[in-house]
Ligand SMILES: Cc1cc2nc3c(=O)[nH]c(=O)nc-3n(C[C@H](O)[C@H](O)[C@H](O)COP(=O)(O)OP(=O)(O)OC[C@H]3O[C@@H](n4cnc5c(N)ncnc54)[C@H](O)[C@@H]3O)c2cc1C
């Protein structure tokens with residue numbers, strides 16, 4: 001019988017949507033019991049949110065001063081201490097989970113399955129490789145624990161309505177002091193979160209300056225959309241790195257994705273493959289972005305985008 | 314610090330449109346351009362800069378793979394690495410095995426710092442650095458976009474989903490690099506000639522006495538389900554109409 005422990009991602013105040021998606025993936029394993037572990041210093045609220053997710057059997061809260069904010073080298077030995085009771089430990093394939101889970105896997109002497117996009121059996125999964133140009137089916141060894149990250153864009157968040165029991169777990173593990181948190185600089189937080197947003201407006205190199213990105217912001221504001229970007233736009237300093245979408249940025253699945261002045265490099269496309277509708281605005285009718293877009297408009301963004309913003313009333 | 318190890322993985326060049334083999338056994342690599350994993354070039358560039366500003370004395374590039382990986386190691390030497398080590402194996406290696414190899418090389422070389430890419434663009438695993446740090450019992454700073462050294466500690470800025478996080482870590486440590494850390498230098502012809510004389514040691518993987526990890530079996534490769542090309546609209550009015558049709562506004 002599979003027992004899955006999902007490691008919750010949160011910011012101390014609320015649960016990151018990646019957790020509810022990881023729970024959805026875990027519940028795809030036939031007959032699995034799914035528990036969620038919440039690490040932090042004071043996590044009653046977050047644990048409560050996790051307990052409300054359908055499919056969760058139990059929430060373990062592990063409160064310790066050192067667990068806030070989360071540092072992989074500090075969480076990993078605690079997860080190892082809990083892992084003995086489980087056949088699987090899952091984390092989200094966000095920068096939090098990518099940083100943490102391989103450290104857990106190595107301590108347990110197993111490889112990690114990165115970016116599960118489909119569960120085919122308790123030890124069989126599908127995952128993307130080569131920037132999503134190939135999908136590989138893998139079988140994890142049947143006799144060892146499965147450590148994996150979940151490609152969150154492949155899963156809908158688990159619904160709420162549950163009321164799973166919350167237990168305080170005390171974990172016996174020696175914690176290192178060699179890694180210390182200094183600071184987290186976040187972008188403006190008044191816009192919707194890129195991962196969670198139903199709509200995303202994304203700008204590329206064609207915007208040509210930080211000032212011109214104002215066009216993207218205005219359109220996004222009209223739509224209540226989050227801001228995305230291409231690597232070229234980030235490298236040029238027009239937008240902060242956390243807006244980058246793609247192989248090495250964020251993998252997202254909004255209902256509506258509008259790509260403006262983005263050519264559609266394979267590394268970018270891999271980040272938006274699961275979007276509901278892709279709209280592309282580009283002045284080059286040959287741009288590869290049109291090959292994957294549901295609605296394409298050939299035109300100069302500097303006239304089209306203000307017009308569109310106005311048309312949305 | 315004395316010595317920095319840098320991992321250089323030989324991968325299908327990032328410009329290649331990768332094709333799945335018709336029998337589903339893998340992707341086509343015959344006659345395909347191979348290169349250093351782009352993140353590893355950035356890792357090497359950073360190591361060279363650290364050495365050039367006097368914070369380290371030696372940069373050693375390491376690759377685990379077939380004898381063909383010598384090409385990538387030679388390129389690394391031409392960029393400026395002092396020495397190269399090829400851990401040779403004909404079979405493909407998983408992340409934990411690679412991490413275990415690095416762990417033994419650290420001891421052999423007495424390395425103070427290991428810089429790897431944040432992910433290999435073939436397997437897209439993003440595991441090796443974190444695993445190595447775990448096996449070594451040392452700090453990890455992944456997805457680095459900025460780093461500075463101060464004697465026995467380093468300050469590393471990491472690109473995380475929420476923004477930029479800064480960690481302070483004690484050395485020795487493992488750092489994995491993101492794209493914006495630096496721009497790798499171009500290799501000049503004279504450097505390629507000079508690189509031919511630099512030492513490149515080959516160690517058979519079997520000689521290292523590294524335990525193989527429990528195997529994750531790859532049972533089939535398939536091309537992804539593609540998206541269909543949709544409609545083109547003439548103007549903004551057409552776009553708004555099409556969005557309305559789909560109930561998206
Ligand atoms: C290892 C690796 C990882 C990478 N990871 C990522 C990633 O995660 N995400 C990512 O995005 N990229 C990534 N890249 C980079 C990627 O290969 C492309 O270089 C990048 O996506 C290009 O960005 P762009 O489309 O904005 O710029 P460009 O390719 O320069 O395209 C600009 C587009 O704007 C159009 N245009 C110009 N002017 C106008 C105008 N006035 N009106 C309308 N259209 C106009 C042009 O026709 C063109 O199509 C990665 C690359 C590597 C090597």
Ligand SMILES: Nc1ncnc2c1ncn2[C@@H]1O[C@H](COP(=O)(O)O)[C@@H](O)[C@H]1O
Nearest residue numbers: 320321377429430432433438439440441
């Ligand atoms: N076979 C290898 N040889 C040298 N370095 C490697 C090898 N495999 C992985 N690495 C290093 O580990 C990083 C992350 O790889 P991965 O965990 O496979 O995504 C790469 O960018 C390399 O720096």
